[in-house]
Amino acid sequence: MTDTRPTTRTQPAARPQPTVRTCPFDPPREYRTLRDEDPIAPVAFPDGTNGWLVTRHADVRAVLSDPRFGANRRPARATALPAGTPVPPPPPGMFLMMDAPEHTRIRRLLTGQFTVRRMRQLAPAVERIVAEHLDAMASAEQPVDLVRAFALPIPSLVICELLGVPYEDRADFQRNSSTMLRLDASQEEVQQAHLAMNRHIHELVLAKRARPTDDILSGLVQEGSLTDEEMAGVGALLLLAGHETTANMIALGTMCLLGNPGQLAALRADASLWDNAVEELLRYLTIIQFGLRRVAREDLELDGHHIEAGTTVLASLTSGNRDAEQFPGDPDQLDVLRKYSPHLAFGHGVHQCIGQQLARVEMKAALSALLDRFPTLRLAVPADQVPMRDDMLIYGVHELPVTW
Amino acid sequence: MKVIIDEDKCVGAGQCVLAAEEVFDQREDDGIVVLLDAVPSEELHSSVEDAAARCPALAIEVLK
Numbered sequence: 521m522t523d524t525r526p527t528t529r530t531q532p533a534a535r536p537q538p539t540v541r542t543c544p545f546d547p548p549r550e551y552r553t554l555r556d557e558d559p560i561a562p563v564a565f566p567d568g569t570n571g572w573l574v575t576r577h578a579d580v581r582a583v584l585s586d587p588r589f590g591a592n593r594r595p596a597r598a599t600a601l602p603a604g605t606p607v608p609p610p611p612p613g614m615f616l617m618m619d620a621p622e623h624t625r626i627r628r629l630l631t632g633q634f635t636v637r638r639m640r641q642l643a644p645a646v647e648r649i650v651a652e653h654l655d656a657m658a659s660a661e662q663p664v665d666l667v668r669a670f671a672l673p674i675p676s677l678v679i680c681e682l683l684g685v686p687y688e689d690r691a692d693f694q695r696n697s698s699t700m701l702r703l704d705a706s707q708e709e710v711q712q713a714h715l716a717m718n719r720h721i722h723e724l725v726l727a728k729r730a731r732p733t734d735d736i737l738s739g740l741v742q743e744g745s746l747t748d749e750e751m752a753g754v755g756a757l758l759l760l761a762g763h764e765t766t767a768n769m770i771a772l773g774t775m776c777l778l779g780n781p782g783q784l785a786a787l788r789a790d791a792s793l794w795d796n797a798v799e800e801l802l803r804y805l806t807i808i809q810f811g812l813r814r815v816a817r818e819d820l821e822l823d824g825h826h827i828e829a830g831t832t833v834l835a836s837l838t839s840g841n842r843d844a845e846q847f848p849g850d851p852d853q854l855d856v857l858r859k860y861s862p863h864l865a866f867g868h869g870v871h872q873c874i875g876q877q878l879a880r881v882e883m884k885a886a887l888s889a890l891l892d893r894f895p896t897l898r899l900a901v902p903a904d905q906v907p908m909r910d911d912m913l914i915y916g917v918h919e920l921p922v923t924w
Numbered sequence: 925m926k927v928i929i930d931e932d933k934c935v936g937a938g939q940c941v942l943a944a945e946e947v948f949d950q951r952e953d954d955g956i957v958v959l960l961d962a963v964p965s966e967e968l969h970s971s972v973e974d975a976a977a978r979c980p981a982l983a984i985e986v987l988k
């Protein structure tokens with residue numbers, strides 16, 4: 521079954537998937553109209569296939585928690601896949617692209633490593649890493665690129681430490697993970713990058729088999745139910761996911777707070793607001809900018825629309841997180857006092873981000889210490905000259921020149 | 925209020941612990957939800973409802 525069968529009968533007027541932003545912090549404007557007028561809309565994806573776009577918070581949650589939808593394996597990048605290209609099976613260990621029971625089997629081996637308690641125990645170590653990088657920044661020549669100096673190294677060091685990947689190898693895997701997230705990378709480039717990352721972790725798995733240490737990869741080796749290929753896949757996925765996501769939330773979060781001085785002042789006046797502020801930044805910025813794709817495993821009805829088996833449904837997290845039904849008041853305004861309401865930044869359903877507690881710990885430690893340490897922190901270039909990551913699957917900034 | 929959890933559905937995301945630490949915990953070895961208090965007192969009701977709403981796997985049921 522593929523998602524390329526002609527669906528013109530049920531999809532008279534497919535619109536292109538909205539991708540163009542008019543404000544660096546806001547999702548494309550079109551989403552607002554779609555939520556009001558056409559919340560489940562026929563859409564033409566950049567890869568030439570057709571499907572449905574879901575934009576309301578409630579519908580996004582419904583799709584992502586509905587077992588009639590499977591994880592989609594067709595990449596969301598813009599480069600055209602010739603229509604009819606068969607969807608390949610997920611690579612070993614890529615549990616993000618699997619359904620139950622395979623998905624459950626692999627995910628359960630990892631959940632114990634990412635519990636709320638375990639991640640809180642990690643907080644002092646994260647704070648230490650943050651402080652070291654702030655020291656280094658303080659003595660560096662200004663302006664400093666916050667991404668290179670701070671936002672990327674922190675999650676990178678932490679995930680390497682957790683997994684048991686030598687941080688010295690970062691140049692390689694940071695380049696590979698960035699290729700995998702580039703929208704204009706060809707299918708082949710992405711595959712090459714993925715293979716290189718897998719090979720790297722595979723070698724580590726072999727080394728840890730001989731000499732286990734205290735980290736997640738060694739734990740998986742000792743647990744013994746995954747093949748070496750699966751462990752390599754799981755390790756590569758965690759390494760990739762642990763990198764650019766949190767790095768971009770830290771950098772874009774900083775830019776966003778600097779652009780909202782009232783919010784920043786509230787946080788500086790009351791540090792107890794940080795947990796709430798982290799949730800609000802996650803909601804407001806939702807860096808999985810093109811949403812999550814699912815595929816209908818059977819013919820089904822969704823709010824009166826007939827969706828044929830094999831069709832792709834794109835659940836827009838950015839749009840759902842700006843839905844006034846769920847976020848009363850002005851959802852297009854950052855408000856660190858907003859009462860927590862389930863946002864979609866980590867997805868929803870059985871695939872919801874396994875590293876979310878780690879991300880929370882890292883964001884809080886990094887953002888609060890940064891703004892504390894540099895009370896006069898500001899952008900070193902006009903905001904409209906900051907290079908935004910419109911061209912990446914994970915949104916954010918390519919660079920953030922700052923001074924103080 | 926009575927709380928029922930479905931361990932088989934739980935995906936270990938920890939949202940319930942964030943929402944209501946007094947009522948939910950996670951098992952050390954596999955991160956699966958542990959119910960600390962099946963009949964939480966009145967003042968915990970809203971955070972328990974919050975936990976049920978946050979749970980991505982619909983593993984928490986609240987009976988009233």
Ligand code: SF4
Nearest residue numbers: 934935937938940979
């Ligand atoms: S929120 Fe739901 S899925 Fe997550 S740990 Fe609690 S019960 Fe399990």
